[in-house]
Amino acid sequence: xxxxxxxxxxxxxxxxxxxxxxxxxxxxxxxxxxxxxxxxxxxxxxxxxxxxxxxxxxxxxxxxxxxxxxxxxxxxxxxxxxxxxxxxxxxxxxxxxxxxxxxxxxxxxxxxxxxxxxxxxxxxxxxxxxxxxxxxxxxxxxxxxxxxxxxxxxxxxxxxxxxxxxxxxxxxxxxxxxxxxxxxxxxxxxxxxxxxxxxxxxxxxxxxxxxxxxxxxxxxxxxxxxxxxxxxxxxxxxxxxxxxxxxxxxxxxxxxxxxxxxxxxxxxxxxxxxxxxxxxxxxxxxxxxxxxxxxxxxxxxxxxxxxxxxxxxxxxxxxxxxxxxxxxxxxxxxxxxxxxxxxxxxxxxxxxxxxxxxxxxxxxxxxxxxxxxxxxxxxxxxxxxxxxxxxxxxxxxxxxxxxxxxxxxxxxxxxxxxxxxxxxxxxxxxxxxxxxxxxxxxxxxxxxxxxxxxxxxxxxxxxxxxxxxxxxxxxxxxxxxxxxxxxxxxxxxxxxxxxxxxxxxxxxxxxxxxxxxxxxxxxxxxxxxxxxxxxxxxxxxxxxx
Amino acid sequence: xxxxxxxxxxxxxxxxxxxxxxxxxxxxxxxxxxxxxxxxxxxxxxxxxxxxxxxxxxxxxxxxxxxxxxxxxxxxxxxxxxxxxxxxxxxxxxxxxxxxxxxxxxxxxxxxxxxxxxxxxxxxxxxxxxxxxxxxxxxxxxxxxxxxxxxxxxxxxxxxxxxxxxxxxxxxxxxxxxxxxxxxxxxxxxxxxxxxxxxxxxxxxxxxxxxxxxxxxxxxxxxxxxxxxxxxxxxxxxxxxxxxxxxxxxxxxxxxxxxxxxxxxxxxxxxxxxxxxxxxxxxxxxxxxxxxxxxxxxxxxxxxxxxxxxxxxxxxxxxxxxxxxxxxxxxxxxxxxxxxxxxxxxxx
Numbered sequence: 091x092x093x094x095x096x097x098x099x100x101x102x103x104x105x106x107x108x109x110x111x112x113x114x115x116x117x118x119x120x121x122x123x124x125x126x127x128x129x130x131x132x133x134x135x136x137x138x139x140x141x142x143x144x145x146x147x148x149x150x151x152x153x154x155x156x157x158x159x160x161x162x163x164x165x166x167x168x169x170x171x172x173x174x175x176x177x178x179x180x181x182x183x184x185x186x187x188x189x190x191x192x193x194x195x196x197x198x199x200x201x202x203x204x205x206x207x208x209x210x211x212x213x214x215x216x217x218x219x220x221x222x223x224x225x226x227x228x229x230x231x232x233x234x235x236x237x238x239x240x241x242x243x244x245x246x247x248x249x250x251x252x253x254x255x256x257x258x259x260x261x262x263x264x265x266x267x268x269x270x271x272x273x274x275x276x277x278x279x280x281x282x283x284x285x286x287x288x289x290x291x292x293x294x295x296x297x298x299x300x301x302x303x304x305x306x307x308x309x310x311x312x313x314x315x316x317x318x319x320x321x322x323x324x325x326x327x328x329x330x331x332x333x334x335x336x337x338x339x340x341x342x343x344x345x346x347x348x349x350x351x352x353x354x355x356x357x358x359x360x361x362x363x364x365x366x367x368x369x370x371x372x373x374x375x376x377x378x379x380x381x382x383x384x385x386x387x388x389x390x391x392x393x394x395x396x397x398x399x400x401x402x403x404x405x406x407x408x409x410x411x412x413x414x415x416x417x418x419x420x421x422x423x424x425x426x427x428x429x430x431x432x433x434x435x436x437x438x439x440x441x442x443x444x445x446x447x448x449x450x451x452x453x454x455x456x457x458x459x460x461x462x463x464x465x466x467x468x469x470x471x472x473x474x475x476x477x478x479x480x481x482x483x484x485x486x487x488x489x490x491x492x493x494x495x496x497x498x499x500x501x502x503x504x505x506x507x508x509x510x511x512x513x514x515x516x517x518x519x520x521x522x523x524x525x526x527x528x529x530x531x532x533x534x535x536x537x538x539x540x541x542x543x544x545x546x547x548x549x550x551x552x553x554x555x556x557x558x559x560x561x562x563x564x565x566x567x568x569x570x571x572x573x574x575x576x577x578x579x580x581x582x583x584x585x586x587x588x589x590x591x592x593x594x595x596x597x598x599x600x601x602x603x604x605x606x607x608x609x610x611x612x613x614x615x616x617x618x619x620x621x622x623x624x625x626x627x628x629x630x631x632x633x634x635x
Numbered sequence: 636x637x638x639x640x641x642x643x644x645x646x647x648x649x650x651x652x653x654x655x656x657x658x659x660x661x662x663x664x665x666x667x668x669x670x671x672x673x674x675x676x677x678x679x680x681x682x683x684x685x686x687x688x689x690x691x692x693x694x695x696x697x698x699x700x701x702x703x704x705x706x707x708x709x710x711x712x713x714x715x716x717x718x719x720x721x722x723x724x725x726x727x728x729x730x731x732x733x734x735x736x737x738x739x740x741x742x743x744x745x746x747x748x749x750x751x752x753x754x755x756x757x758x759x760x761x762x763x764x765x766x767x768x769x770x771x772x773x774x775x776x777x778x779x780x781x782x783x784x785x786x787x788x789x790x791x792x793x794x795x796x797x798x799x800x801x802x803x804x805x806x807x808x809x810x811x812x813x814x815x816x817x818x819x820x821x822x823x824x825x826x827x828x829x830x831x832x833x834x835x836x837x838x839x840x841x842x843x844x845x846x847x848x849x850x851x852x853x854x855x856x857x858x859x860x861x862x863x864x865x866x867x868x869x870x871x872x873x874x875x876x877x878x879x880x881x882x883x884x885x886x887x888x889x890x891x892x893x894x895x896x897x898x899x900x901x902x903x904x905x906x907x908x909x910x911x912x913x914x915x916x917x918x919x920x921x922x923x924x925x926x927x928x929x930x931x932x933x934x935x936x937x938x939x940x941x942x943x944x945x946x947x948x949x950x951x952x953x954x955x956x957x958x959x960x961x962x963x964x965x966x967x968x969x970x971x972x973x974x975x976x977x978x979x980x981x982x983x
Contacts, residue, residue, distance in 0.1 A: 530725065532720060532722055534718040534719070534720055534722035535722045535724060537680075537683070537685055537709070537716065537718065537722065538716060538718055538722040538724075538781075538782075539735070540684070540685075540708070540709040540710045541683055541684070541709055541710070541712075541714055541715060541716040541782070541787075541791075542710075542715070542735055542736030542781070542782075542785060543710045543711070543713075543736055543738075543739075543785065544710055544738075545708075545710055552735075553724060556726050557724075557725070557726055
């Protein structure tokens with residue numbers, strides 16, 4: 091422990107970046123100093139109960155469904171050996187590459203009255219409109235289904251690790267104590283995996299709360315669509331910010347669940363060096379059944395919508411693949427590249443700051459700022475827009491009085507605001523990777539290199555850069571893809587006339603030009619597959635067999 | 636070679652090393668021995684150049700490298716370090732790890748030194764492996780070879796055996812001692828295990844609470860401890876109460892003994908003297924009987940814990956040949972046979 095020093099450049103660097111990153115979210119909470127009674131009265135009498143009810147239903151519906159899909163999937167893949175298991179391990183992660191709003195409009199295209207499914211049914215049975223019942227995909231239930239189909243991998247990944255790490259000795263002990271395998275499952279396996287499952291569920295529920303594209307497209311009123319409506323419909327930024335604060339309140343509750351689960355996961359699985367259990371080999375018949383069951387989420391969450399997108403994209407390719415599409419792709423690429431580099435640079439600053447200065451202050455600051463992943467993009471965007479517009483006004487006042495020129499909306503109307511929001515929201519992703527990488531470089535390695543005659547700058551070159559390279563690259567990739575997929579914040583903050591792939595896909599789909607939306611959507615999905623491959627490489631490493 | 640003179644190390648305002656002096660001649664192997672948290676690793680880090688001295692001075696090869704004004708950085712000290720966790724670079728091969736400190740030398744020289752060290756530490760043929768492909772003992776030897784490659788003036792070893800199996804430790808300690816002696820390396824090791832210290836070191840410093848109580852060889856530590864801490868930390872043994880008598884005699888539950896001339900106590904002072912298990916002799920002809928409280932079989936010997944059959948009921952340890960087989964609660968005769976009494980006063 092070193093002494094707290096105000097002179098340390100780390101303190102200033104980290105303090106300043108944290109302040110900027112936390113500003114939007116902080117401002118959202120500060121919005122309550124200007125209470126908007128009349129708007130709230132109006133909201134309360136009309137739509138507020140809808141917002142709360144629908145958002146809660148969405149989050150809990152998604153939560154329940156991801157547990158139901160993710161847990162059995164993880165159990166089968168971690169405990170049984172069957173034909174195709176190895177490939178299934180990564181196939182089931184593919185839905186992660188599908189943004190929810192893309193899968194939502196793809197399914198709409200497939201299941202709508204005019205879509206292939208209903209058309210086929212009508213021609214097959216000679217039905218007319220009104221002759222039959224067909225579930226409406228554009229509903230709250232539909233939104234829950236869509237989100238769960240792409241979010242279950244959170245639960246799957248964490249539960250799978252938890253199941254994998256349960257030592258064989260536990261089951262042997264239970265057997266030697268005369269416990270049946272049924273009792274063992276409910277008394278040992280499930281309680282031990284519960285924190286991991288809860289953690290994954292909490293993460294999926296946070297995403298559900300944050301979703302804008304799906305619910306907007308399906309016409310379900312939730313907090314996020316409400317925030318948009320209050321801002322752009324009622325033209326009341328403060329009330330929108332207050333709604334955003336309320337939404338964040340729900341998310342904070344989830345954050346607590348996640349935090350305590352994470353602590354338990356650590357506690358349950360500390361220093362388990364024991365052998366993990368051998369997988370039970372299934373015979374061909376049973377193996378086939380399990381494979382097919384496990385494959386269903388892949389079909390529904392990835393293959394089916396992917397094939398549909400491909401179809402549309404091929405149909406529309408000659409008219410959609412043009413100069414303006416390339417412009418979109420280039421915009422997205424530039425935006426995601428800058429954002430990922432900024433986020434990773436900040437993560438490096440934080441990671442090294444934490445490593446080199448064991449001040450409580452820095453640790454707490456870094457911990458706080460990296461909670462941004464939990465805050466919905468809409469919320470951060472609203473906060474950024476309000477705070478940056480205010481700063482722009484002040485800035486223009488200053489430049490006008492000093493130089494008699496106005497610089498315009500340099501902060502709120504430029505890419506700066508987007509980069510700020512992306513960094514704030516995706517810092518945790520980058521930081522997690524950087525910290526994992528840094529943990530591999532033990533402090534004694536620095537000491538060892540110094541005792542062998544290396545100056546600090548040379549140590550950075552020969553030890554740190556080679557060892558951190560992969561972590562930095564994967565952090566860049568993950569943030570890049572997250573930015574590419576991000577929708578609501580980009581919608582709110584993009585500069586005038588600046589479009590990205592995600593925005594174009596969403597706009598075209600909202601205009602019912604589903605087939606035309608396929609090309610930009612497909613581009614996002616294909617790039618999104620990259621981190622899934624990366625993740626597969628990481629989890630494919632043998633645990634301790 | 637190494638001259639640490641009245642040195643102290645402090646973190647914040649807490650003094651962790653307090654006025655410590657050490658001298659090592661070229662080729663000598665020293666050891667700091669003490670319980671965890673006694674400050675021994677801080678001394679090592681100060682010598683390596685990772686910590687500053689808060690007072691005193693440190694000289695290597697008669698040149699001061701650290702005192703309250705001077706601070707030669709670690710990379711310029713020519714001090715090799717073998718870390719407790721080995722700190723091998725995971726992205727480099729064994730050969731690259733070993734030659735890491737030879738970056739300014741020619742390729743052929745590097746190669747030659749690397750092969751020489753690989754042979755010395757018995758890892759010939761492993762040069763293209765990576766650290767994670769090696770066992771703990773092999774990693775440790777790579778760490779040793781890496782630290783020795785640039786022929787440092789002084790080699791520091793921080794708990795070098797702590798993460799190894801007990802059986803490996805003794806063998807490796809002997810191996811490393813002969814490697815160090817072969818290269819005529821001056822070395823200072825830190826450990827909490829006295830067996831390691833005895834197996835490795837020429838000179839041992841027993842430490843507690845930031846101070847070195849005694850800096851001498853293993854024989855003196857065992858037979859001539861300077862204080863009660865050293866006496867109880869090194870080897871087994873108990874302290875028996877005694878009282879000073881005229882003519883430099885002392886009286887105890889196990890009889891009267893004469894003190895050597897180095898001691899002189901006021902008659903009647905209350906004293907304690909050290910009784911090692913091998914000082915208590917199993918003797919059927921003795922009138923002094925003791926009752927077996929517990930026993931542990933050690934092959935050729937049995938270590939008995941005995942209760943003296945006098946009012947004080949003091950406990951002594953007795954190392955008897957294992958054919959003297961007694962059960963718990965049995966009694967047998969003992970006699971004390973101490974060549975050199977170690978006596979401490981309990982008066983304050």
